[in-house]
Amino acid sequence: MDFTGKRVLVTGGSRGIGYAVAEAFLAAGARVAVNGTTGQSVNTALERLGGGPNLVAAPGDIGTVAGCESAVQTAVDAFGGLDILVNSAGIGSGRPIEDSDEAMWDAHVDVNLKGTFFCCRAALPALRESKGNIVNIASDAGLIGVPGITVYCASKGGVVNMTRAMALEVAPDVRVNTVCPGYVDTDMIRRDHIDKKDDPEAAEQRMIDYAPLKRIATPAEISQSVLYLASFDARFITGAALAIDGGSTAGH
Ligand SMILES: NC(=O)c1ccc[n+]([C@@H]2O[C@H](COP(=O)([O-])OP(=O)(O)OC[C@H]3O[C@@H](n4cnc5c(N)ncnc54)[C@H](OP(=O)(O)O)[C@@H]3O)[C@@H](O)[C@H]2O)c1
Numbered sequence: 397m398d399f400t401g402k403r404v405l406v407t408g409g410s411r412g413i414g415y416a417v418a419e420a421f422l423a424a425g426a427r428v429a430v431n432g433t434t435g436q437s438v439n440t441a442l443e444r445l446g447g448g449p450n451l452v453a454a455p456g457d458i459g460t461v462a463g464c465e466s467a468v469q470t471a472v473d474a475f476g477g478l479d480i481l482v483n484s485a486g487i488g489s490g491r492p493i494e495d496s497d498e499a500m501w502d503a504h505v506d507v508n509l510k511g512t513f514f515c516c517r518a519a520l521p522a523l524r525e526s527k528g529n530i531v532n533i534a535s536d537a538g539l540i541g542v543p544g545i546t547v548y549c550a551s552k553g554g555v556v557n558m559t560r561a562m563a564l565e566v567a568p569d570v571r572v573n574t575v576c577p578g579y580v581d582t583d584m585i586r587r588d589h590i591d592k593k594d595d596p597e598a599a600e601q602r603m604i605d606y607a608p609l610k611r612i613a614t615p616a617e618i619s620q621s622v623l624y625l626a627s628f629d630a631r632f633i634t635g636a637a638l639a640i641d642g643g644s645t646a647g648h
Pocket residue numbers: 407408409410411412413414431432433434437438456457458459483484485486487488507508533534535536576577578579580581582583584585
């Protein structure tokens with residue numbers, strides 16, 4: 397896929413899936429603005445990506461409207477417009493319902509759902525002008541219920557259906573799609589869902605067994621689908637939720 401000259405903003409591009417997306421767009425010729433929570437996390441990512449004129453730092457807290465608007469404005473100002481927005485900034489921790497407090501609810505909904513909405517809102521004028529598109533990163537947990545991560549499911553289910561509504565509202569100018577990954581080998585999974593467990597090896601095995609294809613995905617496997625949905629080849633796709641989950645949402 398060729399994205400030469402395309403102007404891309406990736407929220408949560410400093411690590412994990414977003415980093416792989418930024419790396420893939422860069423390799424395909426795009427100019428990429430990378431967002432993360434702090435200037436430090438973004439600069440570390442830009443160094444890892446090799447630096448250069450096609451990279452722009454766009455830090456900002458996506459859990460706040462001001463942070464979303466600042467990240468988008470930085471990208472639009474640097475590039476003179478925007479063609480593609482990828483919303484990958486997100487958090488995900490699991491807790492039983494009885495242990496889930498207001499702070500946890502607010503943190504998940506603010507970054508995963510509210511942040512995705514307000515980044516889209518901030519980017520729309522530029523995307524309407526370029527006839528661009530948006531790819532949101534939801535989750536297989538936005539398509540089906542998963543016990544133990546109810547708050548995360550609520551935030552990601554919101555992203556899936558928000559994507560549909562938004563796709564209808566901004567068509568035919570702008571396409572909006574979402575990808576729904578299963579378990580992907582990133583800090584989120586290693587740090588929060590494997591290493592913290594009493595038996596990390598058993599926790600990892602449960603994740604491997606969760607997908608009928610019996611493994612955890614790599615970030616690069618998700619990024620390729622993001623690039624496809626953002627590409628000219630996907631020009632008749634909008635409002636879609638593409639599961640990249642090794643079959644975990646196909647049924648039982
Ligand atoms: N990994 C999985 O198994 C999996 C499965 C399905 C869906 N997802 C979704 O995929 C997306 C990326 O997850 P990941 O696994 O790549 O996570 P990760 O490795 O933990 O990386 C999270 C990224 O989001 C950024 N971020 C978090 N909170 C932010 C905030 N308030 N403002 C700006 N940036 C923020 C982080 O920035 P810093 O570097 O500054 O912290 C980092 O770049 C998330 O939406 C997640 O829910 C992940």
